[in-house]
Amino acid sequence: MPYAEPLPPHEISLRLAELPGWEVVPGPGDAATLRRTYHLPHLPAAIFALHIAGIQAELDHHSDLTLGYDTLSVSVTTHAAGGRLTPKDFALATRIHSVAPAHSAT
Numbered sequence: 001m002p003y004a005e006p007l008p009p010h011e012i013s014l015r016l017a018e019l020p021g022w023e024v025v026p027g028p029g030d031a032a033t034l035r036r037t038y039h040l041p042h043l044p045a046a047i048f049a050l051h052i053a054g055i056q057a058e059l060d061h062h063s064d065l066t067l068g069y070d071t072l073s074v075s076v077t078t079h080a081a082g083g084r085l086t087p088k089d090f091a092l093a094t095r096i097h098s099v100a101p102a103h104s105a106t
């Protein structure tokens with residue numbers, strides 16, 4: 001399956017099952033975003049965001065990050081695929097998910 005091609009719905013379900021706490025939020029048509037809100041205090045959340053930015057530079061794939069008072073929300077979709085979900089989105093989410101415990105992000 002090409003890396004930046006949209007995933008079929010059954011593939012999305014299988015991959016989402018490996019990412020506890022993440023959800024797929026449908027958009028118009030086939031568009032969707034992969035999202036999670038992490039909970040941690042503000043300054044550690046900013047440091048987590050910086051770590052995520054480094055991962056994104058490495059993967060050349062970028063989420064929208066929203067820094068709140070005690071939350072960091074991550075939202076990712078593939079613009080180049082018309083806002084549909086591709087393996088790139090799940091690769092980024094998996095990396096973020098794997099470093100979250102080091103930031104005590106829940």
Ligand SMILES: C[C@H](O)[C@H](O)[C@H]1CNC2=NC(N)=NC(=O)C2=N1
Pocket residue numbers: 060061062063076077078079080081
């Ligand atoms: C040239 C470069 O690979 C593209 O612009 C990348 C960069 N990061 C990206 N990030 C996301 N989320 N979607 C994209 O389509 C995308 N495209």
